[in-house]
Amino acid sequence: MCALTITARKSTKANAPLASDTENTEKNIVMNTRALNLWYGENHALKNINLPMLENDVTAIIGPSGCGKSTYIKTLNRMVELVPNVRISGEILYRDRNIFDKTYLVEELRTRVGMVFQKPNPFPKSIFDNVAYGPKIHGIRDKKILKEIVEKSLRGAAIWEEVKDRLNENAYGLSGGQQQRLCIARCLAIEPDVILMDEPTSALDPKSTLKVEELIQELKEKYSIIIVTHNMQQAARISDKTAFFLNGEVIEYDNTDLIFSTPNDKRTEDYITGRFG
Amino acid sequence: MCALTITARKSTKANAPLASDTENTEKNIVMNTRALNLWYGENHALKNINLPMLENDVTAIIGPSGCGKSTYIKTLNRMVELVPNVRISGEILYRDRNIFDKTYLVEELRTRVGMVFQKPNPFPKSIFDNVAYGPKIHGIRDKKILKEIVEKSLRGAAIWEEVKDRLNENAYGLSGGQQQRLCIARCLAIEPDVILMDEPTSALDPKSTLKVEELIQELKEKYSIIIVTHNMQQAARISDKTAFFLNGEVIEYDNTDLIFSTPNDKRTEDYITGRFG
């Protein structure tokens, strides 16, 4: 697809994302957000967002509570439209196609852009059925193929060894950390292209968090990942790019190491050093 | 009544209250807690509490969340007994009489030991009726006397000027800070001897907080006050004595200035300097 052409630029307002045009200019842009605005009724929740997302990168989104992180990530697979009275302007290109296009079926988009949620949310079904859910709704009925997919996905989510003997047990019997990896496996089962993760470790204990973080590092080999986190250290540890949101605006966007070492914006610095949020 | 004779002493465990026997040995003890233990079912919430409370003093109770502050203060007027499955051992002397005595009627105790709650909880009645409620249930029917009581109490709670023209309006029309002072007025109307306050300002904005703090300073001329607070500065500002609770035990009890300047216990110091809680 098209190579990253956007370099450091200023939008009309002061909220321009700054992508330092170093090293990874040759990476493809998977999703590209352009002049995105979003309103919940009267509440202007996202303001003129411009943000690229590179292939096989981990992009972290950080910012204080209520700044619009979840809203943004849910816009990327149009889950935000489940909220009544949402209004959206601007465009988001996924592989060069505008996801808000009339002809773009949301179901198709969501099959390509998977999502992992803050609280592990397995279905109250067996472990097997949880993972097989996606392939099944997309019309794969063949038992043998389903089995292969389930195993492959569970392996991919680094949970296969722990659950292979209890695939028919209810997913609610798993620990929180296992449930979250199961949800990742469920997401992998439809072989998405992009994975969105909204604070995937915030409900987990430190050990499970570590496991999921390691997993994300592995997954980025094959998938492009966007992760929302309120944990600065986590963003620093696992992401390649970081965007800092504040009050619905992108204050700064750059390579993670740069954001955390030499932020351009005073507000970013204040946030990173724990002066608010 | 009896003068304060308890001086620094160690209980069997390490949780002995330490009252430095300086200056105020001549003040009366209003309430005295001795070897108090309390269980919620299996949960041992208060462990061998020994704590005096001096007349016309403000005693602050501080400690991290869940340490038993509310439980303790609710034990002092036996409100804690409203919780099912509560078990209590030990004794609390109010003016030398054990409040757990079979012959001691809770209603009588609560008329002497008033209480102000964390969240303002006026009744859904008029301002007048809120304040008159206590006197009325205690048998005062005379309209004129009731009016006098209401005015006096509202003045006492420093809210008279703000509400004198709208006594018949519903109390829910008041702001949070006004509601809290109304609740204090309601408490004053039955002319209690001791006033218990459980985080009375935690639901208020800074301005209202200040007003209530000033009020507490005035009230202590006439009443003995125990105040639970999670706000260290507040404790330091308004109290004479401070008790530090941790895990249901009293770690340290002393003059407020001593506690905040030279705590005896490492855990107190850690808490005060914000290392936990």
Next chain:
Amino acid sequence: AACGSDEEGSGNQAGASGGELSGSVVIDGSGTVYPLMARIADEFMSTEEENVSVEVSRSGTSAGMKKFVVGETDFSNASRPIKEEELAELDENGIESEEFKVALDGLTLVINPENDWATEMTEEEIKTMFVTGKIKADDDVLWSDIRSDWPAEKINFYGPNENHGTYEFFVETILEEQELVEGINLQQEYSTLVSLVSEDKYGIAFFGYGYYANNDDKIAAVAIDFGNGPVAPSLDTIAEDGPYAPFTRPVFTNLSIDAAKEKEQVKAFAEYVFSKGAAEFAGETGFAPLPEEELQESLELIQAID
């Protein structure tokens, strides 16, 4: 062939575990006649034709007729003769029907068992006391207004309501269309009337003999003097030409001839009613059986249907 087997069946297989007929017989109409018809139907189904289903409702004489004239029912019981309008409607709908007397009922005046004065009354006394304004303008009639040595207590009148053929018979035939006394307590259920009188020392009610006969432990019947000394209602006295005759009335059932022609089971049941049922079960349900010749006549009429 089916017709033949039917005739044999009703003759030979009585008491056997079941005949060859099936299908349903639908009966509606009078509540007075209901106990008798239900009893006959029950017996018919348990001893004669196990596979025939006879359903008996009791929406009342007139309501039953409404269904009968449009062909919804096969039999319509009645506690009064069929009316001209009803015949006209049957005609209009092209339904051929026949009215048969089934049994005799005696209109019974009942009082509380503790009432020890009015155990005998004359026909005339009954006729005057139940008519409005006859004794007193305000109708607050006292027992002593009828005979001076009776208690000076108000009479409480009860009776079945206008839904019932019994009401019509009482008002039209016995009271000769004079208006019923004001303030009479009219009820839909006979059970209610029985209870009311059994609890009311000064009460008096009228209804069919059957409801009295089954409750003679709770209520008492007035013996009526029709001029030849008091006659208590009983199965014997209410029989044809018995001494209670002025207050007896026949009860009927109307048969749809068309239904009898079309459905063997309807005809079979009709034959059963007049060959056996009406005579055998009248007594136990509180009716006097009709004379045998009359039943035989009806039976022959039915057997002649083809």
Next chain:
Amino acid sequence: MSKTVGVKDLIQKKDKLSKMKSGVEKSIPVFLFCLASISVLTTVGIVSTLVYETFLFFKDVSLIEFFTTTELKPLSPVEPKFSILPLLTGTVMTSLVAMLVAIPIGLTTAVFLSEYASPAVRKVLKPLIEVLAGIPTIVYGFFAFTFVTPLLREFIPALGATNALSPGIVMGIMIIPLVASLSEDAMNSVPNAMREGAMALGATKLEVTLRVVIPAAISGIIASFVLGISRAIGETMIVTIASGSSKNFTFDITQSMQTMTAYIVEVTSGDAASGTTAYYSLYAVAFTLFVFTLLMNMFARYISRKYREAY
């Protein structure tokens, strides 16, 4: 990955197929909409049948006769009279008796369960009381007729074998759980902080209940009363069996009275032939009954919404 099937391709192929099936996706809401409309159709059906036949009735009988005279003799061969007042008094008197039983007992039950009983006691008593609501009304009718009336007779000799009192009481018992559970819900939604505020002033439970909890929950409590009344007005079998069918205009609850519902039963199961005024009268009565209960239900919802305190 290499050894497995290309899930991505599989999905894309199948998806094209399934998107063709998106007709299903589109038609399902339409289908469900049709199902949901049945409930509306039911209302339309009720209203239109009632209104049409009621209209026919009022062609024969004037509104004035219906609502202001006092005689009801629908099947009289001499001179039929149509007044709803005897039925209204019957309905009002039985419902009044019912509410005199259900309101005090239901409310005190609610108070006991919500304010006095320990959670353990509450957990046992509450479902037991709700059993009362699940007993079929025909059973209550039987109970009223064969047990309560004879029992009351011991104390009130003048009581008729059918009367308004006994079914009224039994209806009240049946309605206790309704009043109790709705009132209890209302009291439970009064925040505990309010109770604690009063207790801390030395109030007894009774004072807390009477002066704080009940006033705060009053809208829900009144709503429960109104729904109870509406239930009593619409109740049929108990009164049909136990209150008789006397159509006298009277307020004497020791005597037989007929309610609107019992009248409908009598006329439909009785002798009135369709097409007659008597037959139409049953629709006029039913329409009155329908409007009555509808208004009460709407009123109940209105007050419980309007006066819900903002705590």
Next chain:
Amino acid sequence: MKDMNMDIAPEKKSYIDLNVVQKKMSARILLNKIVNYLFLLSTLFGLIVLVILLYRVVADSIGWLNIDFLTNKLSTSPDRAGIVGAIIGTVWLMIIVGPVTMVLGIGTAIYLEEYAKKGRFHSFIQTNITNLAGVPSIVFGLLGLTIFVRVFGFGSSIIAGGLTMSLLVLPIVVVSAQEAIRSVPQFLREASYGMGATKWQTIKNVVLPSALPGVLTGMILALSRAIGETAPLVVIGIPALLIPIPGSLFDSFTVLPMQIYYWTIDSVLVDEYAHLAAATILVLLTVLFVMNSVAIIIRNKFQKRY
């Protein structure tokens, strides 16, 4: 206690006289105690009635409720009478009410909760359902009589009774299904949408299975209401004597409560009918008890696992 007054600082003008307060205190507390017991008594009142009611029913049915009673067909003679017909009629009724209310009720609930836009139309349907829940059952009987019995010409058949009953209990099913659907956490829906599932796939595969226990509980409660309901069937017209067992949806039928009704009012004719009514009540109550227990078990077993 005297020195309590002394504790109060002299400049503080006191309105509260502690001695008075104290004197009143014991009276207040005593009152509270007494009232506590009064309230308990009042709470127990309902239960006492329940016990009496059950005791009477059991006592009256002893000797009458046996296997024969359960397996015999209906009869006019008390010692032969049984309720197998009413039991099977009740089952037939459920065969209509179950599926009809399930489809209508769940469909309506899904539409309201998942599809309808929260607006005027939504609240119109919602209000309509709440109002229907408050319409007296006898009015539903009239609806059934007019629409199903007359207009559709089903007569007093199972299908007419079943459809009427279905409309009557529909609001119960809709409301409980709505609650069940609403209690399915949003995150489960999101999880499904996140996989590219369509709305209907999400409802079918995630929402309905999770809501099932709640829906089932509502269904059972609705069915038990339908089993015990009498008034609409009285209006529709159920034969007083129906011996045959219904074999199709278009047959006449009777159900347990109707049998209780007829036996209760006919107990005046035949005393033993009161015992038959009691025995039938016991059967009905047992059925309802079992159904409600199942509902409670389902509810407890599947309660909130999220």
